Amino acid sequence: MIHFSVWITRYGKSDMKGILRSSKKKDFVMYVVYLVETSIWRVMSDPQKYKRSPGAIVQTTIIFDLEDLSMQHITNKQAVDAAIKIIQIYEANYPECLSRVFVINAPKIFSIGYPILKPFIHERTRNKIKIFGHDSKQWKAAILAEVNPEELPVCYGGTMTDPDGNPNCISTVNMGGEVPKSYYFSGKPDTSNKKSLTIASGSKEHLEFKVDHQGDVLKWNFHCEDSDICFAVYRKRDNELIPIVPHEKIDCQMSAEEGEINCDETGVYVVEFDNNFSYLRSKKIWYSIKVESFSSKMENGNHYDSL
Numbered sequence: 001m002i003h004f005s006v007w008i009t010r011y012g013k014s015d016m017k018g019i020l021r022s023s024k025k026k027d028f029v030m031y032v033v034y035l036v037e038t039s040i041w042r043v044m045s046d047p048q049k050y051k052r053s054p055g056a057i058v059q060t061t062i063i064f065d066l067e068d069l070s071m072q073h074i075t076n077k078q079a080v081d082a083a084i085k086i087i088q089i090y091e092a093n094y095p096e097c098l099s100r101v102f103v104i105n106a107p108k109i110f111s112i113g114y115p116i117l118k119p120f121i122h123e124r125t126r127n128k129i130k131i132f133g134h135d136s137k138q139w140k141a142a143i144l145a146e147v148n149p150e151e152l153p154v155c156y157g158g159t160m161t162d163p164d165g166n167p168n169c170i171s172t173v174n175m176g177g178e179v180p181k182s183y184y185f186s187g188k189p190d191t192s193n194k195k196s197l198t199i200a201s202g203s204k205e206h207l208e209f210k211v212d213h214q215g216d217v218l219k220w221n222f223h224c225e226d227s228d229i230c231f232a233v234y235r236k237r238d239n240e241l242i243p244i245v246p247h248e249k250i251d252c253q254m255s256a257e258e259g260e261i262n263c264d265e266t267g268v269y270v271v272e273f274d275n276n277f278s279y280l281r282s283k284k285i286w287y288s289i290k291v292e293s294f295s296s297k298m299e300n301g302n303h304y305d306s307l
Helices: 016-022 025-045 071-075 077-093 110-120 136-144 294-299
Strands: 002-009 057-065 098-104 129-131 195-199 204-211 217-224 228-237 240-251 257-262 267-274 283-292 304-306
Touching: 002 025, 016 025, 016 071, 016 077, 025 057, 025 077, 071 077, 071 110, 077 110, 077 240, 098 136, 195 204, 195 267, 204 283, 217 228, 217 267, 240 257, 240 267, 267 283
Parallel strands: 002 057, 057 098, 098 129
Antiparallel strands: 195 283, 204 267, 217 257, 217 283, 228 240, 228 267, 283 304
8 A cells, every 4th residue: 555645846936046055055955855754754653644554655746836947946056966966865765755746837948957857867757757837727637636636735726725715825835935145154164273275176185084092083174165075084994995974076165064973993084185077177175174082072072183
């Protein structure tokens, strides 16, 4: 038995530029993952309310409303990168949780944006996507063929309204809108107590840190003066580098990237800043990286071997 939940995303009315100037791309992506997990948990935790039997597969129908989609959505690199990352995570972890995707109110410019994302979408997922233009009679009929009307707002062809009769169900469905500029990150990240490092175009730099005690913590805080940089952490074993933190491109010109790992083994750990993907521009980063003893972190925050 399969139970269906319904998500409605008014992506066309979402201020992706504002969202990604007010939050880190990684945090935005993880928030979407949190919403996915929460939705699944909510259905599974109350089988009586959601009329599901134990062991039932929780599947989701997604409605992407692209009304007011503009070139800003398509040309914003941060937004496109976030969308690709979300697709990759969903494909890797929730492939059986998707029932259907309805893309509605798709403007002509959607034909520019969709090919960018399409290579990252598995064929089994592409077969679940139905795309419609602005003919509401057509897409409402298609949605109602698969979704109960009592689970849909009136504006999408269903029977749901707010208590005051609002057909858009604004108490349930986020209507989007512009992010206030007061929410934006203010200026550039602080460079005090940081060292600078320039990574030439098409090259990478390795910084080594010795960990003397099992359980010590390797902490980092860095930002790039312009654009992005790839980051990874390895443990050195003879001439081999064992991946600890996966290689990932980090957008960190607006806010610093912070993180830490518990070092389960002693030895030399290597922090990598990689600019191989940039053939024309060097990148200047500011960083503070330290090894902190676990005991001092727990007691008073003192640390050693600090850069």
